[in-house]
Amino acid sequence: MSILKVARMGHPVLRAKARPLEKSEIRSGALQKLIDDMLDTMSEYHGVGLAAPQVHEGIRIFVAALDAGDDDQEDTEPIVVINPEITVVGTDVVDDWEGCLSIPDIRGRVPRAREITVRALDRNGARIELGAHDFPARVIQHETDHLDGVLFFDRMTSLASMTFLDEYSRYWRKTDD
Numbered sequence: 001m002s003i004l005k006v007a008r009m010g011h012p013v014l015r016a017k018a019r020p021l022e023k024s025e026i027r028s029g030a031l032q033k034l035i036d037d038m039l040d041t042m043s044e045y046h047g048v049g050l051a052a053p054q055v056h057e058g059i060r061i062f063v064a065a066l067d068a069g070d071d072d073q074e075d076t077e078p079i080v081v082i083n084p085e086i087t088v089v090g091t092d093v094v095d096d097w098e099g100c101l102s103i104p105d106i107r108g109r110v111p112r113a114r115e116i117t118v119r120a121l122d123r124n125g126a127r128i129e130l131g132a133h134d135f136p137a138r139v140i141q142h143e144t145d146h147l148d149g150v151l152f153f154d155r156m157t158s159l160a161s162m163t164f165l166d167e168y169s170r171y172w173r174k175t176d177d
């Protein structure tokens with residue numbers, strides 16, 4: 001396994017629409033290696049999610065560690081999500097902080113649907129359906145946006161909360177983190 005280079009904001013791959021994967025491609029050795037490398041890369045850079053376009057691959061796949069940031073919870077296996085289709089549940093929208101490995105050292109407040117369901121394929125090509133709310137739902141929406149060339153800045157309703165990481169830690173981070 002290897003640590004992949006992460007594309008930073010400005011690289012055109014982050015603005016392109018990624019293509020869906022065929023079921024037959026999913027089981028290939030090359031794709032399975034990419035998934036393992038994405039998991040390693042996410043972990044190496046302490047990300048909670050990583051989408052294929054962020055590692056220069058224009059395909060609809062992301063990985064996410066959905067329990068990250070919550071010390072009260074047991075560590076669960078990261079999820080691998082392929083060709084996700086999100087359905088918003090209800091009308092609640094929550095504003096909260098996001099960051100992105102492709103936009104290093106910046107945080108901003110982004111409105112996202114509180115609750116969603118996701119239909120997708122897992123790394124074996126099997127159909128999965130996930131329900132998520134709050135933080136995990138936010139991560140899934142952020143990563144799925146990457147597959148459509150959308151970055152979290154695009155979703156901010158105001159840039160007033162745009163903050164460097166040092167200032168975020170100093171002024172805005174919740175003290176119970």
Ligand SMILES: [Zn+2]
Pocket residue numbers: 099100101102142146
């Ligand atoms: Zn991101």
